[in-house]
Amino acid sequence: MFLVSRISLRGIFFTLLATLSLLYFMHFYGILQSERVDIMVDKVSQVKIPWTYGTSIGDSFRNSELTLTNHKRQQAVRNAMQHAWAGYKTHAFGKDELQPISKGGNVRWGDWAISLIDSLDTLKLMEMEEEYLEAKEFVRSMDFGRVTSGYMTQVFEMTIRALGGLLGAYELDEDPMLLKKAREVADVLAVAFEGSLVGLPVSYVDVNMKKPVPTAQVCIAEAGTIQLEFKKLSQLTGDPKYRKIVERASDVLETATKYHSGLYPMYLNTVNGQYDHSASLSIGAGADSFYEYQLKQYILHDKAEEKYKDQYVASVEAVKAKLVAKSDSGLLYLGQWRNNMTVFVREMEHLACFYPGLMALGAQVLDRPQDLTVAEELARTCYLSYKTTATGLGPETFSFSEPGQLPPAIDDISDDILPVAAPLGYPKIFQPNKYGITPVDTRYILRPETVESLFILYRVTDDPKYQEWGWDIFNAIEKHTKAEVGYAAYVNVHDVNSTGNWIDSMESFFMAETLKYLYLLFSPTDLISLDEFVLSTEAHPFRIIKNNETVLAD
Ligand SMILES: *[C@@H]1O[C@H](CO)[C@@H](O)[C@H](O)[C@H]1NC(C)=O
Ligand SMILES: *[C@@H]1O[C@H](CO)[C@@H](O)[C@H](O)[C@H]1NC(C)=O
Ligand SMILES: *[C@@H]1O[C@H](CO)[C@@H](O)[C@H](O)[C@H]1NC(C)=O
Numbered sequence: 001m002f003l004v005s006r007i008s009l010r011g012i013f014f015t016l017l018a019t020l021s022l023l024y025f026m027h028f029y030g031i032l033q034s035e036r037v038d039i040m041v042d043k044v045s046q047v048k049i050p051w052t053y054g055t056s057i058g059d060s061f062r063n064s065e066l067t068l069t070n071h072k073r074q075q076a077v078r079n080a081m082q083h084a085w086a087g088y089k090t091h092a093f094g095k096d097e098l099q100p101i102s103k104g105g106n107v108r109w110g111d112w113a114i115s116l117i118d119s120l121d122t123l124k125l126m127e128m129e130e131e132y133l134e135a136k137e138f139v140r141s142m143d144f145g146r147v148t149s150g151y152m153t154q155v156f157e158m159t160i161r162a163l164g165g166l167l168g169a170y171e172l173d174e175d176p177m178l179l180k181k182a183r184e185v186a187d188v189l190a191v192a193f194e195g196s197l198v199g200l201p202v203s204y205v206d207v208n209m210k211k212p213v214p215t216a217q218v219c220i221a222e223a224g225t226i227q228l229e230f231k232k233l234s235q236l237t238g239d240p241k242y243r244k245i246v247e248r249a250s251d252v253l254e255t256a257t258k259y260h261s262g263l264y265p266m267y268l269n270t271v272n273g274q275y276d277h278s279a280s281l282s283i284g285a286g287a288d289s290f291y292e293y294q295l296k297q298y299i300l301h302d303k304a305e306e307k308y309k310d311q312y313v314a315s316v317e318a319v320k321a322k323l324v325a326k327s328d329s330g331l332l333y334l335g336q337w338r339n340n341m342t343v344f345v346r347e348m349e350h351l352a353c354f355y356p357g358l359m360a361l362g363a364q365v366l367d368r369p370q371d372l373t374v375a376e377e378l379a380r381t382c383y384l385s386y387k388t389t390a391t392g393l394g395p396e397t398f399s400f401s402e403p404g405q406l407p408p409a410i411d412d413i414s415d416d417i418l419p420v421a422a423p424l425g426y427p428k429i430f431q432p433n434k435y436g437i438t439p440v441d442t443r444y445i446l447r448p449e450t451v452e453s454l455f456i457l458y459r460v461t462d463d464p465k466y467q468e469w470g471w472d473i474f475n476a477i478e479k480h481t482k483a484e485v486g487y488a489a490y491v492n493v494h495d496v497n498s499t500g501n502w503i504d505s506m507e508s509f510f511m512a513e514t515l516k517y518l519y520l521l522f523s524p525t526d527l528i529s530l531d532e533f534v535l536s537t538e539a540h541p542f543r544i545i546k547n548n549e550t551v552l553a554d
Pocket of ligand 2: 500501
């Protein structure tokens with residue numbers, strides 16, 4: 001869902017390992033020749049799923065003690081949000097992000113108060129009414145026609161955080177001011193479509209000059225994760241133009257030549273609309289939420305558009321057949337292919353940990369119980385990536401190299417901007433733990449994807465184990481990342497010396513997503529019922545547009 005951190009990380013990683021890279025490379029190819037990649041064969045197990053969800057039915061058979069526990073846990077999450085918000089309000093109000101260690105604020109996103117906007121619906125859901133109203137007053141005063149001088153706005157990031165944040169708050173509150181501001185943001189970002197003749201958005205716009213910044217390539221997450229936000233805006237404003245531009249982008253992604261059905265190379269050329277076939281086939285950074293929006297576009301329009309269902313079914317089948325692998329320790333994980341499916345990398349990103357939740361949602365909505373077993377296994381791997389570290393926090397990337405082997409070489413390097421300052425002296429190469437999980441990037445930057453999957457799996461299966469797992473993760477977050485002011489990203493999840501590991505960064509997704517998903521995990525299931533809402537990739541709740549409100553032909 002967030003591609004920038006990952007790209008920069010790879011740059012840093014590569015630099016530090018440059019001297020080892022040749023050795024790696026030879027070693028890695030040796031591994032590939034001698035070992036067959038153990039791709040999971042889908043064993044359909046006929047799990048009985050309670051096919052009702054998002055209602056209070058699940059609550060009736062939970063005993064009152066558990067309800068009380070959940071209520072206490074939910075309040076603990078709310079207290080965490082109050083602490084995070086208080087830090088932001090005191091030290092960074094109106095800035096993009098709180099810097100929890102230096103106790104200041106940054107304008108990393110061009111000075112659009114991005115943490116404040118991204119948090120609006122979380123404040124509303126948690127009934128932090130005073131804070132919500134104060135934040136909303138700030139939004140009223142904002143001018144989205146300008147950014148910090150010289151700043152190039154990332155269209156994907158600002159669509160999911162700013163446009164999505166305003167729309168999510170509007171869905172819960174219906175204040176017309178929020179919709180007006182959402183439209184201002186969309187009009188500024190839509191300029192990106194003027195940068196490509198084939199109907200793709202380019203990655204950046206110059207907001208102050210109202211011009212696209214031409215880029216040769218765009219990744220599928222950028223071109224394919226703006227659809228929910230723009231379509232929702234069309235529904236709410238009655239103006240079809242937003243929906244039309246993003247539908248065209250979806251069509252380009254679909255019609256360009258692909259060699260592996262259901263899997264899409266990470267990059268497309270913005271001039272000819274064709275894929276770069278040497279790019280990764282992956283569920284991680286640069287690709288992730290594109291796959292998410294295939295299913296969620298289908299849900300948003302209340303199952304009216306079959307083509308998105310077909311696209312999701314093709315991709316989930318391909319993911320199960322080609323990307324889900326089994327480690328020697330028996331854990332399922334999501335690896336990635338490079339170079340037109342000739343090199344398999346046994347490495348999973350924290351970002352890819354949203355996918356088990358997506359599969360579970362698809363299992364529910366499309367009546368595909370055969371996906372649920374795989375979803376549950378993948379979620380367990382993501383949980384174990386937390387559970388098996390000294391802090392209980394999960395690493396940014398982990399691999400399944402065998403003991404004594406080095407992690408696979410990292411070969412897709414980008415000089416993209418650096419959102420989080422990389423700590424010096426990192427990374428170290430660690431021995432795999434008993435599950436064979438080898439940390440590659442040891443940071444935990446307060447990301448949501450694992451708790452997101454636990455939330456959806458809980459809603460779909462009603463299995464309280466997912467609440468227990470989420471509670472474990474929440475406690476690790478409290479214990480190790482809670483600073484005097486706000487919460488801080490973490491350098492090394494294997495080192496329990498918290499203060500020595502803090503990074504001066506609290507990304508907006510911590511309040512927008514991580515804390516929201518944890519809160520919803522312990523809520524009665526009619527709060528943001530998944531029968532009524534679809535959550536955007538940034539966890540903003542959009543009401544499902546019922547069939548009889550859908551006007552698709554114009
Ligand atoms: C990619 O692989 C497919 C199938 O293996 C093959 O048909 C195709 O020609 C390859 N494309 C390129 C550009 O290498
Ligand atoms: C923890 O890290 C801090 C900051 O680097 C350092 O001053 C302190 O001595 C460390 N504590 C322990 C117990 O290692
Ligand atoms: C759509 O259907 C729902 C449920 O039947 C109904 O409540 C609603 O008023 C209808 N909306 C329109 C625009 O006809």
